[in-house]
Amino acid sequence: MASHENENEQGLTPLMIAARDENLETCIALLQQGADVRAETESGETILHFAALNKQHGHEIAWMLVDQYKLDLTKRDVEGNEAIIHGIRNGNFRFAEELFRLRQCEAINLFHLFISLNRSDVALLVHAWNPLLIREVDGSGRNALHLAAEFADLTVCLMLIGMGIDPASSCNFGTVLHRAPLNKNHGIEIIRYFVNLKLDLNEVSAESGFLPLHAAFAAGHLEIAHEMVKLGAVLDTKNWNNFLFFSIAANNYESAKFIHDLNGDLIMRMNLDGRTALHLAAEFADAEMMRWILSTGIGSQYFLDNWTCSILHHVAFNRRFGPQLVRLLSSIGVDLNSKDEGQNTPLKFALRAINLDVAQELLNHGANLNSENEYVNLLHLCIIENNLEGAKFLHSVDPELVQELSSGGMNSLHLAAAFADLKMCQWIFELNIDVKEKSDEDGKTVLHCAAFNFDHGASLVQFFVSKGVNVSEKNFASKTALHTALLEKNIGFATELLQAGAEFKAILDDQGVQELNKITSTGHSGCLIIDNTVAKVVPLCG
Structure with missing residues (x-):
């Protein structure tokens, strides 16, 4: 100045x-x-x-x-x-x-900061002030040399080695060879130097599982990647480290094309969980990537994974590019209603993933709203899975679905009571589903159904009772919800029923007493204290 x-x-x-x-x-x-x-x-x-x-x-x-x-x-x-x-x-x-x-900033001290800024002149002044800073490593185990490999030039790396840092030192990401590929301006000269020092270009990081080439492809530094291959980096590792799959999953189109040009066999591989390049593109990439993969001539045998999931099943998980992929795949004739080995369609997958944009796009292009499940419809499935967003979406598409009964004659509120939480039950009740209606097959009330709901049943009792459901109502077998709760050993639910006024004497038959004896003899988390007319639930001690 x-x-x-x-x-x-x-x-x-x-x-x-x-x-x-x-x-x-x-x-x-x-x-x-x-x-x-x-x-x-x-x-x-x-x-x-x-x-x-x-x-x-x-x-x-x-x-x-x-x-x-x-x-x-x-x-x-x-x-x-x-x-x-x-x-x-x-x-x-x-x-x-x-x-x-x-x-x-990301740097942990002044010395690391100026190494990262490629200002060795200032870093030396900091070192003279506090020579201990060079010894520090950040939360990922990176020392100053790892930072220099990523952000600075070879001169800075040589300076740090001269100051005592081990050139073969590792961090969570690996060695300097795992960081230098991220350095667009100086990466090649740094990599050449450390390869001459006999550092391994094919070393898998023990922490991250990545090789140095992963960094080059992640950054899209293809000149550096090409130099690394010339220096001995192996493109086909014959294991799960498929660099092409890695680039596809990162939606890095240029890296994927570069790798394919060097090795056309990689695109025909399948990863450890049975996914092909098409499935990875479906989950993570955009339509441009998908078109390119299809243009390579990949065969139809790669359209299904190990669980017979189609490309569209995997699109259900792609929140960013899913709709455009549905449009593309639909246009080339991929079956919108194909089923995996569990009889699930892409639409079911999208609903389960709460990827409603993809669900809507599937419906727009002809996906079947009928689940072809003989027991329940798609909205029922959302209720059973406690997927309120999916249920609301389907109701907006077809308001009649919520009125349908399951194969056992259970309405939507019965299913919600058996599987879902209070929010789901409240929403269905507001759609004018009769809360007092019994199931056709066995005459269960919503409280009988809720007795099977260990996660949420206890929280539903007060709601259903407030809407007029009789806690002592019997099913066709003359059993109350309290009897069902005891048979299922749902003690929390039984407690709520008793507090809501359930009649204990209604279960004092041989089977009911037998079930009570089982509970008290097995050290359940709670038990019933009984006299001739009343019962209460208390925690078991010791």
């Missing part, structure tokens, strides 16, 4: 001078009088650059300017230097540490 013997001639503002020479109170007073906090010199120096020269008060002035006035602490002057560098060169490390804290 130039000398400021004559501030007025140099064009400095009073606030710049105060930030350099005075205290926080003086700066605040000037700002209250209307001083321009964003003023700069002809050399691009901000108020922060001047505060960097103030060893006594610069750190607190910096905090005020950044925290309250949102001044850009990374703004550089015409020489490319931030205020923090001015502070370090001036020996004002208190100021530098405050700006580092305010920066909230």
Whole structure:
């Protein structure tokens, strides 16, 4: 920074001078009088650059300017230097540490920061101030050399090796060869150097499971990837590390094409869980990637995975690009209603994944709303799976679905009571489903059904009773919901029934007493204390 013997001639503002020479109170007073906090010199120096020269008060002035006035602490002057560098060169490390804290960056200390910025000149000043910082590693185990491989040049790497860092040191991501492919400007020269040091280009990271080539393909640095292959990186690892599949899953079209041009066999592989390139594209990629894979001539035998799931079943999980893939695959004749080995259609998959945009697109292109399940319809399935969003979606498509009965004569509210939570039951009740209706087959009330619901049944009792359901109503076998609860050992639900006024005497038959005896003899989490007319549930002790 130039000398400021004559501030007025140099064009400095009073606030710049105060930030350099005075205290926080003086700066605040000037700002209250209307001083321009964003003023700069002809050399691009901000108020922060001047505060960097103030060893006594610069750190607190910096905090005020950044925290309250949102001044850009990374703004550089015409020489490319931030205020923090001015502070370090001036020996004002208190100021530098405050700006580092305010920066909230990934680096863990000042030394790591300037290695990452490829400023070895400043890093050396920091090292002279605190030589212990070079020994620190971040939360991923990266030391300064790993950062240099990723962000700096070979000169910085050589400097750090000369300062004692082991060139073969590993972090959670692997060695420097796992980081250098991310370095677009200097990666090739760094990789060449470390390969000459006999570091392994085909080493699998013990922590991440990735190889160095993964980094190159993830970043789309294909020139670096090509150099790595020339240096001995193996493209076909003959195991689960299929680089083509990795690039497809990352929706990295250029990397995928590059790999395929080098090795056309990889696209015909299947991964460990039985998915092909088409299935990965369906789950993670866009229509451009899918068109390209189809254009490679991949055969129809790759359309199904090990569970006979089609490409469209996998599209159900693609939230970002799913609808465009449905349109593409529908246009080339892929069956919208194909079923996996569990008789599930792509529409069922989309509903289960709560990917309603894909569900809508499937319906738009002709997917069958009838589940072809002999027991329940698609909305019933959503109820059974406690999928309220899916149920509401289907109701908006076809309001008649909620009125249909299951094969056992259970209505939607019976199913909700047996499998779902209070929110689902409340929603179905509001659709005017008769809460007092019994199932056709065995005369169960919603409370009989809720006795089977261990996750949510106890929370449903009060709701159903408040809507007029009789807790002592009997099914066609003359059993109350309390009897069913005891048979199922749903003690929490039984407790709620008793508190709601269930008649205990209604279950005092031979079977009921037998079930009670089983509960008390097996050390269940709760038991019934009985006299001749009443019962209550208490926790078992010891």
